[in-house]
Amino acid sequence: MTYWPASSSTTPRYAGPVSFFRLPSLTDPGEADIALLGLPYDGGTTNRAGTRHGPRAMREMSMFIRPFHHVTRTSPYTTHRVADFGDVPMNPLDIDESLSLITAHYAGLGRTRPLTAGGDHLITLPILRALAKDGPVGLIQFDAHSDTNDSYFGGQRYTHGTWVRRAIEEGLVDPRRTVQIGIRGTRYAPDGNDFAENAGVTTLYIEDVYRLGMVGVIAEIRRIVGLGPAYLTFDVDGIDPAYTPGTGTPEVGGYTVFEAQQMVRGLMGLNLVGADVVEVSPPFDPSGNTALVGATMMFEILCLMARPEGP
């Protein structure tokens, strides 16, 4: 038995409980194959806050998502038990405790794979600590920023701009199986990307994305990540802020949502141990489009996670 969204032909989408994709809310991970979680934490933010309100906004906008994908004509709910597991415990005023609480919560999911709505990008680190406990995983990072700075503000090592470096240092991700897509924007130093490059991370700048084309990007991601376990993290600021203005650190000149959809769909068959969509900041999103994009990308990724057998 699987779970299905509340029918929007019976109950209008603006009515009824608010959950991801109008799915049931559960608490026992054993009852689901894929867990949808909210992680309303933005304590790792270095500039504009607000992603703490991201999960609620993405749940609200996910009302627009129907069960079947129009390209594959399948639904993740046909083959997988997917449900909303609520928000992850954390402490808004304590980074260290939050990191511990988050890791412990994901460790408790057992074999149920998580798809998380953030929160700022720091949240990927404690999630990976839970998921990569058996060895480093590959990392597919859609993002405008490399997030490999060393520290901020007098030695703060755990922020949304440093988490990738930490994840590599801690052996959570394999840098040679790591690819970043859409990197751009000004940087703090001419050698701003040295850590990533030296570690073996593949950086696809936005210029590379358009040079390769979406088909080329897909091929490159698949080549780098391979079929081993991998984690997909989707920072909405990888997309151009005309589409996703509601984010903490917007960088103009990104890809379109359609292009993002093409790239994500091209990853069907990869072995995803988990995924997240982060950096949706509703206070800076007057039209709500950022949250809608976030919810839609969650569904695209969910379809990937429900097709481990490949395309």
Place this chain on the structure above:
Amino acid sequence: MTYWPASSSTTPRYAGPVSFFRLPSLTDPGEADIALLGLPYDGGTTNRAGTRHGPRAMREMSMFIRPFHHVTRTSPYTTHRVADFGDVPMNPLDIDESLSLITAHYAGLGRTRPLTAGGDHLITLPILRALAKDGPVGLIQFDAHSDTNDSYFGGQRYTHGTWVRRAIEEGLVDPRRTVQIGIRGTRYAPDGNDFAENAGVTTLYIEDVYRLGMVGVIAEIRRIVGLGPAYLTFDVDGIDPAYTPGTGTPEVGGYTVFEAQQMVRGLMGLNLVGADVVEVSPPFDPSGNTALVGATMMFEILCLMARPEGP
């Protein structure tokens, strides 16, 4: 055993499930004394729509409401079982069916008294049909408009501007035990209020409200309504639109929220069979203050409903 809101000292208010006052969500009316319901229906609206989004916005803003009232120093949750019973079924495209569905749903509540978040003001009619089945009830109506027009648009008799006339005609409310507080604004005809006056309804225009003062208004309401069963309906457009811009038919020159709070608090001890807060329209509420006012007034009314014994 009663129910208590999720602790905002453990889980931040922006996290966790969204329900009225962060209370548990239930489905069996037998498990509660007072049922909080959303009624996201605006099919009776004659001008700007959007109150269909009211329940969701009021639930969201109700996160700000803690359990204890600062004046009485008591909580409704100490003595009463209060829970969120979700949204009421209706048909967004069929007024007649919606009226039937709504009445049936409230009839099913049994002895559990409802406190409803609308929706447009038409919703009070089908609620009253369920609650007043044993005879007419008194009506306390905070509102800028009398809602006693006969029809709109070629004979439409069921709208948010005609429901009071229908309720009187159907014997659901006793006009001599009916009082409207805050009436103002231009009208369609010099005799625009004739029906109400002829029926015996007491109209407290906004000028009367300020002439009597809040204490005088309270005395007048108590005198008119008495101790028999009564229904309280709170249209947020009774308040000045500086406080509640997010409503379909704003009328400038209303009372303040503080004055509304004083008037509602003065009704402690009345015999309320149910109540509602209506006409919150989020698409016209850029700051969210209208929904916050709506949620706060729901709590004030809830405190009334939990103190039938009087002050």
Place this chain on the structure above:
Amino acid sequence: MTYWPASSSTTPRYAGPVSFFRLPSLTDPGEADIALLGLPYDGGTTNRAGTRHGPRAMREMSMFIRPFHHVTRTSPYTTHRVADFGDVPMNPLDIDESLSLITAHYAGLGRTRPLTAGGDHLITLPILRALAKDGPVGLIQFDAHSDTNDSYFGGQRYTHGTWVRRAIEEGLVDPRRTVQIGIRGTRYAPDGNDFAENAGVTTLYIEDVYRLGMVGVIAEIRRIVGLGPAYLTFDVDGIDPAYTPGTGTPEVGGYTVFEAQQMVRGLMGLNLVGADVVEVSPPFDPSGNTALVGATMMFEILCLMARPEGP
């Protein structure tokens, strides 16, 4: 024969032509007793622009105004021919030419009295040049600012902050029959109000307004202005910006809309040769409430103009 608004019971208020109060649009002043005009000029603005969009927004929000006043139970349309005479010609890039064009247009109205939606407050000057051609008139000015500065920016003498001084200097208004209600806010000099005081203008600071009470203010206005010809100008920034944020130079700490309504209604019977509502700036009015207040005050003033016989 008089003109009546389009019925909102037949055509919803959001449908049909947009005109002041849904009245007919005319061009021949001979066909009306009172002309409603838009004057979308903000070339006299010294800080934030945008009142050029005021007339359109006030027309739009005037859809909410029904024909009969709920206190007097009469309608201006019963006794007077009132119509929308469109927007007044002006030159957005030339102050001098605009002043000439505006005066000429109002001179052409003949005996039809104008009620104008601005525009910034400079527009009152060229209107007065047309209306006061037979001698100075009294002036009732609801406003946060005295508008009696001498010049701005290197000698600019025609601005929204200097027009009252010009009108007095030019003999258009009788300073002894001039009263300003609601003056407040910081000023450029300790003697910032010397010109007005020396000229004999009565300044009712906001502190005076609350000291006298609305009844006292009304008495004072009536005493000062008397029964001679007078002009009423209503700057929405006299009201507190919680009600009217959409204005160029907001000053916190003003009166409420209800208080403004009381004061205006108290002037029934004065001999108004014309009136205006100015400084509504839609780009700074996210909820639209400022334009709604402006439209409602226009109707309140229209009711005054239609009752020259007094209360």
Place this chain on the structure above:
Amino acid sequence: MTYWPASSSTTPRYAGPVSFFRLPSLTDPGEADIALLGLPYDGGTTNRAGTRHGPRAMREMSMFIRPFHHVTRTSPYTTHRVADFGDVPMNPLDIDESLSLITAHYAGLGRTRPLTAGGDHLITLPILRALAKDGPVGLIQFDAHSDTNDSYFGGQRYTHGTWVRRAIEEGLVDPRRTVQIGIRGTRYAPDGNDFAENAGVTTLYIEDVYRLGMVGVIAEIRRIVGLGPAYLTFDVDGIDPAYTPGTGTPEVGGYTVFEAQQMVRGLMGLNLVGADVVEVSPPFDPSGNTALVGATMMFEILCLMARPEGP
């Protein structure tokens, strides 16, 4: 003699009457070749309402449109009499009566071809009932959704999500001469598009649009529709919501406005019996760009309708 927009070099665009493209307002269809109409009806909406405010917003934003097209260097006003015919009568609270009123109104236009600003997409059905009275017409539908569901909410057959099925069932459109451009988004069932496919409708999914390119899409539309009478309906949600967030059911991943312009311009010479632009919902359009896009697409389509002779 034809009609021309008010000069924006004399009267600024923010001044003067608000009509489509600043054209004259007429009532006698015999005086025009093409009638511009507003249809502020959203009673067929299944989720977020607000398109009832679409015509007013599109008229307002059409102030930006000058008379001559920059590619063709011609103006529709040179050869055709085009005017604003106001808003179409309907009943906001009665779907059946609205359908009748709308059809009757369009039937009364005689040989004057209509170009309509909606309203939700249901309005196309009653328009087609008037225009296709002599036999089915071709249909060119720019849209994210197929709108061929059978019913909503317990058998509601007349909604903005079912009108195409009704139009085919009623013989108003020839499915073999029907093409939908931009279809995408999740769906209710794996066979969600079966009705359209079985009926012979050509569906160009967004993936097809980018595979064919705009030139290919144009060729495909022309091939399918041919030179027989056809109706063009432009749902702004076919465009990506970064451009048109102000719509009831946004679907991310659509075409750009420039691409939409290319596709529409490529249809010069088709035999259009009428057209519409629908689903502009101003309450969800904080920047106003959706209404600007809607108005601009109306002008692009108007240029088509004024060039039946072909490119």
Place this chain on the structure above:
Amino acid sequence: MTYWPASSSTTPRYAGPVSFFRLPSLTDPGEADIALLGLPYDGGTTNRAGTRHGPRAMREMSMFIRPFHHVTRTSPYTTHRVADFGDVPMNPLDIDESLSLITAHYAGLGRTRPLTAGGDHLITLPILRALAKDGPVGLIQFDAHSDTNDSYFGGQRYTHGTWVRRAIEEGLVDPRRTVQIGIRGTRYAPDGNDFAENAGVTTLYIEDVYRLGMVGVIAEIRRIVGLGPAYLTFDVDGIDPAYTPGTGTPEVGGYTVFEAQQMVRGLMGLNLVGADVVEVSPPFDPSGNTALVGATMMFEILCLMARPEGP
């Protein structure tokens, strides 16, 4: 020599450098009697963040404030050297370090008295640690909340909801010389205010404020605080959120801005060692009125600080 604002008659208010009241920017405290500072820290926030953007928004809106007060007809700049000393150093990701940095910075001001724009309310604690180093000071707290909770989120003792308890415990403020004005809103426990009451703090609930009237409140504050050194902290959420929606924890039913102005003005002559205006959160302030209120209240308080000699 004192400093004066840039002339807005020469340079428009929207031009030129952005500083508090358009005053010069200085860095040496020895050159000023009163230092205006921004403290963009919101790391003590338990719900909605955003006050980190408060100083910048208040500086921007302070462009509206001219040099002379309209009631006293004096200017603080006549007698005192007042300047903008920029933003206080802190660490957005480390509460403890921020507390230290802030205290150190204020300690470095020497005899120059600070007037600070926050930031969340936690910032008052480290400021007091610097200012009350010679013994406890009196505290005048305009606020909706008592801020005397003990801890949040598992023992976090330094938050914007606990700072008053800490300040009393640390001997920074004398509870018997402490008065809180405007307290209201629901609370976590029936004994929610026990700490304050037991410590000897005077709580003026909003009901007390209206019972006493502004004159009575002033008398009570003066009686309690006396003429010893005192600190004034103005949380904008003490005001009703119709005026100040842009705040993290709005509570409906507060005083008006005019009433706040009256109360502050009534404190002329008290011995203020410093003051602040806190909890302005621009992301929730669509009209900007909250920041305008904040800037205006800063000026009112500045006038107090420049008149230690009393009224």
Place this chain on the structure above:
Amino acid sequence: MTYWPASSSTTPRYAGPVSFFRLPSLTDPGEADIALLGLPYDGGTTNRAGTRHGPRAMREMSMFIRPFHHVTRTSPYTTHRVADFGDVPMNPLDIDESLSLITAHYAGLGRTRPLTAGGDHLITLPILRALAKDGPVGLIQFDAHSDTNDSYFGGQRYTHGTWVRRAIEEGLVDPRRTVQIGIRGTRYAPDGNDFAENAGVTTLYIEDVYRLGMVGVIAEIRRIVGLGPAYLTFDVDGIDPAYTPGTGTPEVGGYTVFEAQQMVRGLMGLNLVGADVVEVSPPFDPSGNTALVGATMMFEILCLMARPEGP
């Protein structure tokens, strides 16, 4: 010695002084090679005003720009002294005086090259009068509009829609070395572009831009402008309004920001005597993205100006 932005790793970007790119503020042109200036003048605007607030918004959003360009891996600050020189004097109420003041100010810059944030597009004219005093310069104009109309509103020759014609007539720019990129939108007359064409200006319509591709456009610009002195003016309305809605005269169907970045970067090595970014209008920019785009394009152009030696 050169100047560097304040470190955002020490002081968060939302803290500290607001200046272009967080650079120091200077007043002596001799201390800089490139001067960043604000020119908050919109007196040449023919429709919606508001660009007077552009410089402040672009300074604010420039906080997001770090020192090094991610493609060139260099920083303009390595080789050039760049600083913020504040806002240029002008008179908001007098076009002629403003033109004089502006020209005089730029003449005073000496050999320091200016990069200006507008303001409406008229400001480019008085800047050119200062910079082209030794003979006409080439002009690279990114824009949706040709700005070569002759006059508006009864002979106003100095507006944001006529400045290019004036600049050619005055011999400030060499029309044969002038290229306009992105022209589109409806026009007033079929021969709307005759002046430009006859004068020898090269117009790259948006259709040309997409036909040539960005590489082709770059080649064409370089061919036309050559290596002689040239001025670059970037009107943000050349970009599609999905990216830049906050502008006075939006035209749908423009290029993307990424495409704009490509085109600007392709001009490395040209001999730029100055540049500007104009027509950012914050009151119409709810998400702030327009100002962010404006600030980013300023940085891209700054990188050009710091590399006169070519690519």
